[in-house]
Amino acid sequence: MDETGAVNLSFWQLLAAYIFVILLIVIVKIKKIPREKLIVLSTIRMTIQLILVGYVLIFIFDHPNPLLTIGIITFMLGFAVFNVYQRTKESMHLSVKKMVALAMMIGISVSLTFFMLVVLQLDPWYDPMYFIPIGGMIIGKTMTGISLGVNNLLTGMREQRDKVEGALMLGATPKQASKEIINQAFDSAMLPTINAMVGMGIVFLPGMMTGQIISGTSPLVAVEYQIAIMLGIAGTVSLTVVTFLHLAYKTFFNDRQQFTLKKR
Structure with a gap:
């Protein structure tokens, strides 16, 4: 045990945990699911990334600096935006990508600033021991939520094209014509977070x-x-x-309020 009372894992103890990965590989092999290579690469990548992050955090915690803290958070945010682009199944126009980046920058910056200064009241405000782990959790969950929002907005606009155009022909504004799609996308994006809150403490410990x-x-x-x-x-x-949904829906319409999404 260390000074905090936590049990230190030896190399062999940590190595023993990889038996679960071997179990997963055996199962997918029996099921004839071609995922062995992906599982091995993902495990190796996770291990290397976490070890590197561990050493980086040791350095940052020992040398607290506002520029380093903000730099790490900015890097996390940029990587999260890139991952949203990669996770999107539908083709995404450049204007929508810009809205993703802008929405994530606004939402995460405002929320993190309030959380660190008002809720936690950090002193100093850039304390990396709190700022980086908590910021990482918030960015990660936000990345998942907005990925769902993007996918559902793009899918909804494409699949309900006729409905949107019909509403426009009857005199509806682009906002009114897109309202149901926007609401469905928001609901889908929030559902994992809401479900996690419902089960937390009873079904699982975070x-x-x-x-x-x-x-x-x-x-x-x-x-x-x-x-x-x-x-x-x-x-x-x-x-x-x-923020994303109410910025992005406008990119599907031109200045004359015409629906511009092309058919496949």
């Missing part, structure tokens, strides 16, 4: 809360942090997704 308890933190303190973070995640996802 990762951060579990980590704090293992490290010796009082369960009640861990609960307080987890509640605050989940509320922060819910607020960030909702703000980011609604």
Whole structure:
């Protein structure tokens, strides 16, 4: 155990955990699902990335600096935007990509600033021990939410093209014609976050809360942090997704309020 009371894993103990990956490979092989290579590459990539991040965080925690903290968060945000582009099944026009980046920048920046300065009241405000892990969790969950929002907006606009054009012909504005699609996309984007909040504490214990308890933190303190973070995640996802949807839908219409999405 270390000074916090957490159990230190030896190399062999950590190596033993990889038996679960071997189990997964055996199952997909039996099922004849061609995913062995992807599983191995993903495991190797995860291991290398986490080890590198561990050493980077040790350096940053030992040398706290506002530029380093903001730089790491900016890098995380940029990588999250790139991942949203990669996760989108429908083809995405450049104007929609710009809206994704802008919405994520606005939503995450506003929410993180409020969370760190008002909720946690960090001193100094750029304390990397709090800013980076919490920022990473919020960015990660927001990335998942906006990916769903993007996919559902693009799919809805394409599949309900006739309905949107019909509404426009009857005198509806682009906002009115797209309202149902926007609402459905927002609902789909928020559902994973809402479901996580419903099951938290009964169905499962969140990762951060579990980590704090293992490290010796009082369960009640861990609960307080987890509640605050989940509320922060819910607020960030909702703000980011609604910002994106109400900016992005306009890119499907021209200045004369005509629907410009081409048929496949």
